[in-house]
Amino acid sequence: MKRISFKTNFILTVIFVIGSGFMLLWASNSLGDYWARIITLMAIYGIMATSYTLVNGVTGIFSLGHAGFIAVGAYTAALLTLPIQQKAMSFFITPLIWPLNSIQMGFLPATIIAGCVAAFAAFLVGYPSLRVTGDYFAIATLAFAEIIRIVIQNSYSVTNGSLGLKGIPPYTTIWWAWGWLLVTLIVLGSFKFSSYGRALRAMSEDTVAARAMGIDVFKHQLMSFVVSGFFAGIGGALYAHWLTTIDPRPTSLGIMLTFFVLIMIVVGGLGSLSGAVLGAVFFAFSAQWLRIVESPMNFFGLTIPGIPGMSMLIFAVVFILIMLFWRRGIMGRDELSWQYIYNHFSKRVGDQD
Amino acid sequence: MIKIKNEKTDKKEVLKLENLTIKFGGLTAVDSFNAYINKNELIGLIGPNGAGKTTIFNMVTGIYKPSFGTVTFNDVNITAMAPHVITHLGIARTFQNIRLFSEMSVLENVMVAEHSWLQNYKAKKVLHAHNPSEFPKPRWKSWFWSAVLKTPDYLKVEKEMNFYANKLLSVVGLDKYADHKASALSYGPQRKLEIARALATKPSLLLLDEPAAGMNPQETQELADFITNVRKKFDITILLIEHDMKFVMKICERIYVLDYGKIIAHGVPEEIQKNKKVIEAYLGDESYV
Ligand SMILES: Nc1ncnc2c1ncn2[C@@H]1O[C@H](COP(=O)(O)OP(=O)(O)O)[C@@H](O)[C@H]1O
Ligand SMILES: [Mg+2]
Numbered sequence: 001m002k003r004i005s006f007k008t009n010f011i012l013t014v015i016f017v018i019g020s021g022f023m024l025l026w027a028s029n030s031l032g033d034y035w036a037r038i039i040t041l042m043a044i045y046g047i048m049a050t051s052y053t054l055v056n057g058v059t060g061i062f063s064l065g066h067a068g069f070i071a072v073g074a075y076t077a078a079l080l081t082l083p084i085q086q087k088a089m090s091f092f093i094t095p096l097i098w099p100l101n102s103i104q105m106g107f108l109p110a111t112i113i114a115g116c117v118a119a120f121a122a123f124l125v126g127y128p129s130l131r132v133t134g135d136y137f138a139i140a141t142l143a144f145a146e147i148i149r150i151v152i153q154n155s156y157s158v159t160n161g162s163l164g165l166k167g168i169p170p171y172t173t174i175w176w177a178w179g180w181l182l183v184t185l186i187v188l189g190s191f192k193f194s195s196y197g198r199a200l201r202a203m204s205e206d207t208v209a210a211r212a213m214g215i216d217v218f219k220h221q222l223m224s225f226v227v228s229g230f231f232a233g234i235g236g237a238l239y240a241h242w243l244t245t246i247d248p249r250p251t252s253l254g255i256m257l258t259f260f261v262l263i264m265i266v267v268g269g270l271g272s273l274s275g276a277v278l279g280a281v282f283f284a285f286s287a288q289w290l291r292i293v294e295s296p297m298n299f300f301g302l303t304i305p306g307i308p309g310m311s312m313l314i315f316a317v318v319f320i321l322i323m324l325f326w327r328r329g330i331m332g333r334d335e336l337s338w339q340y341i342y343n344h345f346s347k348r349v350g351d352q353d
Numbered sequence: 354m355i356k357i358k359n360e361k362t363d364k365k366e367v368l369k370l371e372n373l374t375i376k377f378g379g380l381t382a383v384d385s386f387n388a389y390i391n392k393n394e395l396i397g398l399i400g401p402n403g404a405g406k407t408t409i410f411n412m413v414t415g416i417y418k419p420s421f422g423t424v425t426f427n428d429v430n431i432t433a434m435a436p437h438v439i440t441h442l443g444i445a446r447t448f449q450n451i452r453l454f455s456e457m458s459v460l461e462n463v464m465v466a467e468h469s470w471l472q473n474y475k476a477k478k479v480l481h482a483h484n485p486s487e488f489p490k491p492r493w494k495s496w497f498w499s500a501v502l503k504t505p506d507y508l509k510v511e512k513e514m515n516f517y518a519n520k521l522l523s524v525v526g527l528d529k530y531a532d533h534k535a536s537a538l539s540y541g542p543q544r545k546l547e548i549a550r551a552l553a554t555k556p557s558l559l560l561l562d563e564p565a566a567g568m569n570p571q572e573t574q575e576l577a578d579f580i581t582n583v584r585k586k587f588d589i590t591i592l593l594i595e596h597d598m599k600f601v602m603k604i605c606e607r608i609y610v611l612d613y614g615k616i617i618a619h620g621v622p623e624e625i626q627k628n629k630k631v632i633e634a635y636l637g638d639e640s641y642v
Contacts, residue, residue, distance in 0.1 A: 187501060190500075190501050190502070190503060191500070191501050194500035194501065194503075194507070194511070195464070195467070195468045195471060195496070195500060195510075195511065195514065196468070196496075196497065196500050198457070198461055198464055198465045198468060199465060199468045201454070201456070201457060201461075201465075202454045202457065202462075202465040205454045205455065205456055205457070206452050206454060208416065208452065209448065209452040209453070209454065210454075210465070211415075211416070211435075211436040211437055211440075212414060212416070212436055212440060212445075212446055212448075212452075213440065213445075213465055213466040213468070213469065213550065213551075213553075213554060214437045214440035214441050214466065214468065214469025214472060214473075214554050215437055215465070215468060215469070215472070216435070216437045216472060217437075223497065333456065
């Protein structure tokens with residue numbers, strides 16, 4: 001087996017990134033607005049999924065609270081970028097509190113602040129939740145995410161409650177989304193392939209052995225949870241400025257979103273960052289495609305009315321089938337690297353003779 | 354009970370266990386266990402199945418909190434400290450049922466243990482509190498950002514980790530399997546990898562839980578030489594639990610015998626071999642003799 005050198009790896013990666021940039025340029029110019037939006041969504045999902053797989057896959061703790069941090073990021077960023085007049089108009093039941101009512105800032109600082117606030121929320125949720133393990137942790141994070149959602153729903157003077165936020169500037173372009181995805185992948189990849197990442201992967205296999213090897217399991221789980229929360233917040237910020245309207249219904253920034261992102265990371269292979277991106281691309285794509293089943297159809301003269309929620313049902317079934325028969329997902333725990341491609345390719349060639 | 358005099362009183366006591374007791378519900382798994390280990394000794398802990406040997410290891414390494422009694426390591430009271438802090442202080446162990454990180458490569462398994470090099474602030478603080486003149490006040494450094502941003506000082510440590518891990522693997526003869534998954538190794542090499550992994554934390558005391566379990570006589574012989582070698586090469590103190598009497602008799606300098614959580618004998622191998630209580634405890638259990 002040949003090892004691909006660092007230099008080759010680096011050059012190939014730079015070429016790949018530049019090549020992808022041109023692809024995106026072409027897509028945004030010639031595929032039309034509709035597809036440009038879908039391609040943007042792929043990257044947003046990619047950020048949500050990679051940050052989720054860091055916790056659920058790499059670190060091996062099963063959180064169900066991801067949407068909570070996405071919501072925190074979405075609301076934080078939206079409240080920071082919304083034009084002041086728009087805020088005054090939207091908050092007609094209870095006015096928005098100071099200083100939020102007089103702030104309006106650019107997209108980049110708002111996104112970064114959203115990440116930080118979401119990371120802080122992840123710290124507050126993770127600290128007590130990580131005291132328990134396994135199913136209890138999953139339930140605790142699920143409960144906390146629901147608490148976040150209900151707090152948002154009832155804090156009229158901050159979030160506009162169930163009315164939601166409207167008229168969020170549509171800042172999220174292909175470039176912002178894919179640019180942030182690139183940053184996310186670089187940071188999370190660098191984290192995963194460091195001594196810390198090794199510690200996380202070890203913990204995911206055996207916490208007792210990891211402790212005996214000198215790893216402070218709680219501290220590292222919390223660290224992973226907070227880093228994940230940061231990028232969930234970034235994803236949320238981008239999502240809010242893609243949607244332009246957000247509200248605290250369970251189907252928008254609630255458990256449903258966690259479930260979607262869970263499908264992405266399971267399809268991609270739990271623990272694989274590149275797999276999570278592939279899963280996100282797959283999901284964004286098939287969610288569009290599955291809209292067909294929700295619209296009225298004409299079958300040999302027979303008109304079937306559109307069934308709302310049908311695509312959800314199909315996703316749920318697909319999810320169950322994957323869990324039963326294809327646990328590995330696309331990538332398993334591996335990463336899509338040049339070495340990985342080379343190994344697979346050379347194996348294929350080797351098989352033929 | 355045979356009392357042997359501690360002739361080498363000038364020798365430094367590495368580990369001291371006093372009245373160590375643990376209860377699980379109604380069961381007293383270990384009852385007032387007393388023991389000491391001097392620097393560079395190779396000590397055996399034997400006893401029938403369920404005697405409480407592994408439980409003693411678990412109390413020393415902080416996995417279980419003793420109901421009563423103290424664990425003193427290099428004059429520091431480490432009773433019920435967190436396992437990772439105890440590891441950073443210099444106690445490393447292997448497990449009776451091999452607990453490797455089976456999805457990770459052989460090299461990575463060793464390097465995981467080296468993560469402790471970046472994490473020993475708390476242990477250094479404990480040492481500083483214990484003896485400020487010998488151990489300087491540690492400075493806290495978060496390696497997290499360095500690791501993510503791949504700063505030069507992090508890359509230097511990473512390189513050292515890689516180098517030392519490879520060195521350890523060649524010492525235990527596993528260097529050619531560095532890239533293999535740990536689960537791909539067969540039983541004997543897995544045991545050796547677990548020892549290499551423990552050594553990677555740079556311990557001064559190594560606890561081995563039944564290292565020869567499941568090995569054939571030839572492998573056991575090899576392992577005996579291996580352990581003796583490791584002790585010399587790493588200038589380390591070893592406490593080992595063993596099933597195989599012959600093995601223990603051969604390599605250990607002193608032996609503690611445990612039965613139903615209590616010490617029934619303590620002495621040099623020749624004394625233990627002749628001890629009535631020990632023979633009784635082992636009677637009818639052919640596998641031990
Ligand atoms: N976590 C635990 N909970 C309850 N009982 C335990 C626990 N750990 C060990 N024991 C009991 O303590 C006794 C000693 O076990 P152990 O130390 O594993 O024996 P051995 O000498 O074979 O290593 C056994 O009876 C075992 O069932
Ligand atoms: Mg045991």
